[in-house]
Amino acid sequence: MKTTLRYLVLTVGAVVFAYPFLWMIAGSFKPEMEITGFGLWSPNFSLHAYDMVLGKIPLGRAFLNSCIVSGATTASVVLFGSMVGYALARLRFLGSKAVFTLLLFTMMVPFQLVLIPQYILMVKLGLTDTYIGMIAPTMMSAFSIILFRQFFMAIPQGFIDAARLDGAGDLTILFRVIWPLSRPVIITVAILTFMTSWNEVLWPMLVVRERTLMTMPQIVTIFTIGGESEAHLGSLLAAATLLALPVIAAYAFFQRYFIESMASSGIKG
Amino acid sequence: MFGVCHHCAGGCRAGTACADRDDRGVEQVSTVSTRQTWKSRFGDRSGYGMVLPYAIFFLVFVAYPLAFSLLLVFHRWNIVTPMEWIGLKNFSRLFQDPLFYASLWNTLVFLLLHIPAQVIVALGFALLLNGRLRGRGFFRAIYFLPVVVSGVVVTILWQQLYAYDNGLLNGMLTAIGLGRVPWLVDPHVAMPAIAVMATWKNVGIYIVLFLAGLQTIPTEVYDAASVDGASPFRQFRHITLPMLQPTMIVIVVLSTIGGFSLFIEPYVLTGGGPMQSTLSGMLYIYNQGFYFNHMGYAATLGFVYAVIILLIVLVQRRVLGKEEAA
Numbered sequence: 001m002k003t004t005l006r007y008l009v010l011t012v013g014a015v016v017f018a019y020p021f022l023w024m025i026a027g028s029f030k031p032e033m034e035i036t037g038f039g040l041w042s043p044n045f046s047l048h049a050y051d052m053v054l055g056k057i058p059l060g061r062a063f064l065n066s067c068i069v070s071g072a073t074t075a076s077v078v079l080f081g082s083m084v085g086y087a088l089a090r091l092r093f094l095g096s097k098a099v100f101t102l103l104l105f106t107m108m109v110p111f112q113l114v115l116i117p118q119y120i121l122m123v124k125l126g127l128t129d130t131y132i133g134m135i136a137p138t139m140m141s142a143f144s145i146i147l148f149r150q151f152f153m154a155i156p157q158g159f160i161d162a163a164r165l166d167g168a169g170d171l172t173i174l175f176r177v178i179w180p181l182s183r184p185v186i187i188t189v190a191i192l193t194f195m196t197s198w199n200e201v202l203w204p205m206l207v208v209r210e211r212t213l214m215t216m217p218q219i220v221t222i223f224t225i226g227g228e229s230e231a232h233l234g235s236l237l238a239a240a241t242l243l244a245l246p247v248i249a250a251y252a253f254f255q256r257y258f259i260e261s262m263a264s265s266g267i268k269g
Numbered sequence: 270m271f272g273v274c275h276h277c278a279g280g281c282r283a284g285t286a287c288a289d290r291d292d293r294g295v296e297q298v299s300t301v302s303t304r305q306t307w308k309s310r311f312g313d314r315s316g317y318g319m320v321l322p323y324a325i326f327f328l329v330f331v332a333y334p335l336a337f338s339l340l341l342v343f344h345r346w347n348i349v350t351p352m353e354w355i356g357l358k359n360f361s362r363l364f365q366d367p368l369f370y371a372s373l374w375n376t377l378v379f380l381l382l383h384i385p386a387q388v389i390v391a392l393g394f395a396l397l398l399n400g401r402l403r404g405r406g407f408f409r410a411i412y413f414l415p416v417v418v419s420g421v422v423v424t425i426l427w428q429q430l431y432a433y434d435n436g437l438l439n440g441m442l443t444a445i446g447l448g449r450v451p452w453l454v455d456p457h458v459a460m461p462a463i464a465v466m467a468t469w470k471n472v473g474i475y476i477v478l479f480l481a482g483l484q485t486i487p488t489e490v491y492d493a494a495s496v497d498g499a500s501p502f503r504q505f506r507h508i509t510l511p512m513l514q515p516t517m518i519v520i521v522v523l524s525t526i527g528g529f530s531l532f533i534e535p536y537v538l539t540g541g542g543p544m545q546s547t548l549s550g551m552l553y554i555y556n557q558g559f560y561f562n563h564m565g566y567a568a569t570l571g572f573v574y575a576v577i578i579l580l581i582v583l584v585q586r587r588v589l590g591k592e593e594a595a
Contacts, residue, residue, distance in 0.1 A: 024426055036429070201419075247419065251413075
């Protein structure tokens with residue numbers, strides 16, 4: 001009895017969390033008149049709404065832009081983050097403690113404080129309407145560096161000693177010895193960074209006004225509020241579906257890692 | 270004044286036994302030559318090379334913006350014309366600005382609804398999912414789904430749920446014989462409606478965090494309590510809740526910081542209306558900076574908000590205790 005009740009509540013919860021997405025996907029294929037009902041099925045499914053969205057906004061291009069921005073951000077955060085993490089965990093040099101203190105300090109700086117000056121910096125450097133303008137401020141993450149440092153500190157010294165005896169330098173040790181041992185932390189940082197970057201709207205909206213450079217969430221936002229959808233609900237749902245599908249697909253594939261990386265870091269997406 | 274031992278990356282001091290070799294039974298005294306003056310003074314040169322990209326990044330994207338923001342708050346500036354020094358006028362304007370107070374009030378309303386709702390719902394589901402259960406991974410994965418999806422998608426969805434005439438929520442209300450609710454049109458309902466939406470979007474993270482916290486509580490504690498005749502409620506009150514305290518603090522602090530960055534939801538859903546009731550702090554900074562080009566004033570808003578966030582987080586940590594790991 002108690003177990004039944006438990007499953008009942010959990011199932012109701014699952015419906016509450018999953019049904020809106022199913023409704024959205026189904027709605028994007030329905031004719032306009034049939035969308036505003038609870039049901040999912042329609043005998044009149046068509047691709048009309050997708051034709052409409054793709055005709056109005058360059059979503060293919062936006063998908064490519066999002067891939068470039070999120071891919072470059074993730075690669076940079078993993079590459080530079082692991083380098084700094086390694087230096088702080090495994091090397092001793094004057095000032096390493098100061099760097100660590102600066103990292104902790106950086107994590108405490110609210111985004112509200114640096115938003116305006118960062119934008120002005122982009123204007124001054126002439127980096128508005130460029131990929132670099134979108135990527136640069138997120139190329140490193142204090143939080144990821146600390147995750148890397150934590151993980152690298154637990155790697156047994158023997159591995160590093162052996163590589164040193166073979167004459168390996170620090171970069172070789174990092175990429176050939178430490179990296180292969182650090183798959184969990186690399187996946188964690190990569191997933192968190194990629195997802196945050198893929199879903200980011202505010203920063204691209206500030207630095208990019210050129211439509212051909214816009215990211216997916218950005219262009220869907222503009223489509224939603226800018227009147228281009230002409231209150232056509234089907235095309236809104238189609239745009240939302242196209243924006244959600246890549247992340248949902250990645251999530252379905254890496255589900256375990258997604259949840260673990262969130263749990264281990266406790267960060268908000 | 271430390272030397273660098275290559276066996277333990279300098280974890281030992283020159284002239285002492287290198288502790289890292291102990292496990293192999295080879296006690297080795299590190300042999301740092303005093304002639305390597307650069308090295309003995311500064312340590313591993315490669316460390317500097319590896320930290321250098323971050324140092325540049327820090328100077329450009331953290332230190333400079335912080336310093337520049339301190340300069341901006343004393344200026345009037347629209348980016349195009351030269352900056353104009355106006356002393357503390359931005360602050361005096363801010364403290365007389367009804368929209369600043371509205372945005373602060375709205376943000377606090379959002380936090381006061383969102384945080385308790387999040388903690389209660391997340392803890393409830395985590396308790397249901399804890400322990401032996403078939404399909405736990407499946408449920409956890411479903412609850413987590415809204416977390417990974419863009420806030421824009423969630424907002425478009427809830428726009429349809431909240432629609433007045435043919436929205437799903439009002440459809441349900443009329444189906445059971447109740448009246449329609451003007452979800453996004455009534456200034457008293459709009460912010461709570463956004464808080465409900467944000468809870469739906471983010472609660473998956475906190476379910477996972479609570480589940481992780483629950484799993485750290487040893488079952489023996491409950492067994493002992495059962496033997497002593499403690500009811501499930503007393504066990505929850507006196508074992509589960511206290512043991513979850515570190516998780517609770519992380520969740521409250523994270524959702525406070527997250528709540529202050531509330532932007533895309535009101536931006537898309539309501540544009541800050543009706544009657545400024547969903548104008549969040551972040552949205553107001555955005556409007557002042559990028560709609561009106563009031564860079565100095567927007568920076569001042571950001572500055573004051575940052576101080577408020579830090580104060581609130583500081584108070585939360587004091588009240589709730591020290592978090593173990595963030």
